[in-house]
Amino acid sequence: MSVMKHEELVELLQEGRIGHLQFVMNGENAQDYLDWCRSHGTDPSDDSAEFFIEQTEIDAMERQLIDDEEYGLWL
Amino acid sequence: MKRKSENTDGILEQFAKMKERHPDALLLFRIGDTYQSFKQDAVKASTILDIETRDKKLDGKEVRSVEFPHHALDTYLPKLVRAGMRVAICEQLEKPQKIEKEKSQSQSNTNEADMPRKKKEQATQEEPVKSVKADKPAEERKTEVKTGESQEAKAERKPREPQMVTVNGDKVTHGHAYQSKTNPEDWYFTAKINGEQLKPQKMDPADLAAYQKKEMTVPQLMERYYPTKLMQRAPDVAFQVANVVPGPDQRPLSVDKFNVYKEKDEQRPDFGRYKFYAEVDGQKMSTVASRQDLNAYFDRVQTPGQLVEKNFGERLHLPSHYQQFRLPEGVEASAVRIAKDRSDNKWKVSADLGEHGRTDKKEISFDDGFALFKTKTATREQIAAKYLGEDIRTMLNGPAMNMERSQSMKM
Secondary structure, three states, rough: OOOOOOHHHHHHOOOOOOOOHHHOOOOOOHHHHHHHHHHOOOOOOOHHHHHHHHOOOOOHHHHHHHOOOOOOOOO | OOOOOOOOOOOHHHHHHHHOOOOEEEEEEEEEEEEEEEEEHHHHHHHHHOOOOOOEOOOEEEEEEEEEEEHHHHHHHHHHHHHHOOEEOOOOOHHHHHHHHHHHHHHHHHOOOOEEOOOOHOOOOOOOOEEOOOOOOOOOOOOOOHHHHHHHHHHHOOOEEEEEEEEOEEEEEEEEEEEEOOOOOOOEEEEEEEEEEEOOEEHHHHHHHHHHHOOOOHHHHHHHHHHHOOOOOOOOOOHOOEEEOOHHHOEEEEEEEEEEEOOOOOOOOOOOOEEEEEEEEEEEEEEEOHHHHHHHOOOOOHHHHHHHHHHOOOOOHHHHHHHOOOOOOOHHHHHHEEEEEEOOEEEEEEEEHHOOOEOEEEOHHHHHHHHHHOOOOOOOOHHHHHHHHHHHHHHHOOOOOOOOOHHHHOO
């Protein structure tokens, strides 16, 4: 599956045009998710994809802050 | 606030140059205490930010412009980015001594609650981050935009030394605290494990203060906010084959399926909560999962079997569930009474603590009654400890009933 832009996927998910599984599988974390499923002995599903997103998803704006090593307290 | 002087000489020329180099970016110029945008960018910004444009005299010409206070950048920049704009921020160059002064000011504020926000200008969308060099005298007043070069220079930096290594051999780096842009009163802790960004965790203000004072280290914050990332992972095989848990009469119960899902039924009180679903020995069951257990499952530090014992132990009448409950020392089994309450026909447990009085009666669940009377995997003491443990401890630590009462009743 081709990787789609995150913002595009978020919009599709919010509009209910795709489910969580499709959201993950079309995003850049698809392989991580599949690895997670494999390591947990579970098949990819909408439920596990939703949980995976909940555990790993970082808001785009927050990501910009996190990635900026000159922003925040780095002690 | 004192408004800094607005020297706009040559600003249009700079705008034209920057636009030529970055035609697809919306340019924001830092001028004095404001950020300003011009011409077509001003119109776009005005629409997105819902602020009015005005005609401003620049270099002798009337130019359409918008401006907002510099401290509003946190509010407006995300809006521009969310609207799909690529934003380049052009800082006004200042005299070296002034920069030095501001730098030392910024450093001295490092441990203050309103944290230093260095290089906010770098918060742009996807494209290589753009900011402005401020290393030339003001007289030159040339605005430059860093291009990919700075990114490459960054990439060439030595790999960061891990701040800690977990028992699994995972390397923790980039542990730090940062302030939320959307809710500035909130601070988050985050780090990377083997280069993977962890989901930020909201910090307790006390932890933030301790971290600012260097009384709390990154490993300690990792322990606090990502405990399951640091724990020993269960072996792969535990997730590949059906787990077995010891059931009543030592009969092994097979965990045929175990997964997690979010409750979608709006009619249920646990709507929207994450739940564990398990199929054990032919029985299907689900229960709301705690955050701790969800993390343990996600990070594979507990096996499905262990999570079944913990979350469905009562439902399955497992001996291991009841073994965790113990009465405080000194309370005998004979003190426990489990009987059907005649008033409502429900099974209840209570304990006679002698001079410390008798506890309230508490109703026991069907499964606990089943474990006590049918499968006999629970004892009276365990049932009492499960329901009354806290009450008993409180009462034993309180005054004895036959001691002289306080004189509070005396008039």
